[in-house]
Amino acid sequence: MKQTIRLEKLLAHTGHGTRSEIKRMMKTGTVYVNGRSVKDGGIQVNPDQDQITVNGVGVRYREFIYLMLNKPQGVISATEDSRDRTVIDLLAAEYQTFEPFPVGRLDKDTEGLLLLTNDGKLAHNLLSPRKHVPKTYFAEVEGTVTDEDKNAFAAGVTLDDGYVTMPAKLVILRSGEPAAGEVSKIELTIMEGKFHQVKRMFQSVGKKVVFLKRISMGPLLLDEYLEAGSYRELTAEELKELQQANNTSGLS
Template identity: 65%
Template sequence: MAAKIRLDKLLSHTGNGTRSEIKKYVKQGLVTVNGAVVKDSGMIINPETHEVRFEGRQVNYREFAYFMMNKPAGVVSATEDRKDETVIDLLENEDQAIQPFPVGRLDKDTVGLLLLTNDGQLAHELLSPRKHVPKTYEAVVRGNVGRADQDQFTAGVELDDGYVTMPARLNVRSQEQTDEGIMSMITLTIMEGKFHQVKRMFEAVGKQVVHLKRVAMGPLALDPELEEGSYRELTADELELLRTYRRTDLQ
């Protein structure tokens, strides 16, 4: 059952204005609850049993929201930034109003799957270092990625700061010869989220990542129909997968 909530909080949470603006709207008679005009913006309501309308339009409250975004390059994974556009800037105003935040981060030039939510508990479960939620990437790597690299990634790679990564699964999908040398198209699954980890892992074996895309986080896979810069709400099935997910070891 939904928790009871102040009317002004419900309206601000659904993108209908600030608390002070909503107080004015209520006094102007623009808000109804169960068909009756109300004049108290602090009225306590139950979103499941009260029908709230603002200027005749029904207001649908949701305590938590969960968005899948295909993050584009050039956008930072943050709620605000003084210089760059953020993933929050890509959301519709009504979705920004519920104050979601990115679960983890993707580098500015990395594209792909990013989960945004205002559910702090779920975010904690997915980000906790103890959970070791796997993250899968597709990348174009400059260099001949081969068996020796796969074995090294399986054993753990020592990064430039001396940290040795957990075992990772590296698969080579294809390779092609270009004017810039051999390019390897790979898929990599890692169990951590260290700063620039994928790029640093390949640098440690003498290779360079030239394009990076996250395609999965735990059981959640990027919707192939979702264009870069677009987002959508998770389906009920996707949300249930995240809520019930338990880590399985790399085989």
Template identity: 65%
Template structure:
């Protein structure tokens, strides 16, 4: 089970707390404190290095109450054409899509989606949670919906249930393949849902390649018990609700 924690009750330097949630650098906060703009429990605090409890003390900056949290948990509906990385010299990354109020927490993507793959991507600065979600021991299920060139049939369902041999010789763990429909035209396009419990490089695409078919569209729709918000537009991001955090904690 994943443990979502915040470190409540620990006193920290005031400037560290405020810089963590985006109120400025430590030097900027030192100036604001000297100007009397920072109060703790209603009392002006001119020492930006003072130790306070960010959860139990009331901190205000220029009259604005500070809502502190150590960790942030974000759901993104990743669009095509961006990398699941924190930085890249040539391409845009998912961090480039975030608002500053999120980037100040220095989140990172939990795992990765290919550049042209869309759908559910989690971002957080909680390293322990990310480790548990990605741990090979956990076998966290991930469900994808895809369009596949060719007629996906019962033989493919059976092959995926047993595990297929990839191009490097690796045999995948059993996966649940469901045929959602087919479009017949000049070429048959199969609509499928696939749940896997591991995360090898380009795994979904390579699994279909192993049975002689090609994925032309791929979208992740859930991770563990957490589904993608159907109302979240591509490229958009929001914080997880308390109910969604509970779903992650059940992993």
């Protein structure tokens, strides 16, 4: 945790309002630091040592937040955009004050698991190519997905730019019959995060992904009760498992 932090930032991170609201609140003399009324939000305080109260109630500070979002289609994985709605726009103001960002990205038309946090170290470890954190997707695919595709993905396929993917695990849930208007349903676990990778992998074997949803990232599984566009904080156990994830993870 940071040794000191601006008082107004601490109050914003603990859900006491926007910066402007906090400035107005402090003028009323209801904010105390170590028993003394403070009206200057710019002073530095130590959350571990200083006693801070608002209207007589103690303030509990935390530096980081970790949110599981079930990203809906039509929303982009960015912190801001001049045209499209972003995943940050889905969050309540109390979480936006932490200035979280998406760990990695999902395409605009892709749904599913997206982690939002302001913990840069954790995000870096999860995204590092050296870590090879597995990510699993559910997809609906035009065409009949076969064991031949499974073997090809297990060996690594060549994308349209010449890049050869790492081995991936393809599970065929249902092999659709195009003549009957069916799509194949699969789960695919990859160890990388190349641009449009899942879609491009199926293109390499002559098939087209028509629906894509990420269902896991490392040990973190998408909460089946989270509706598209909804989010929640990670549980203590989920966070512990995520922090312990390392490059020993692999495909079997």
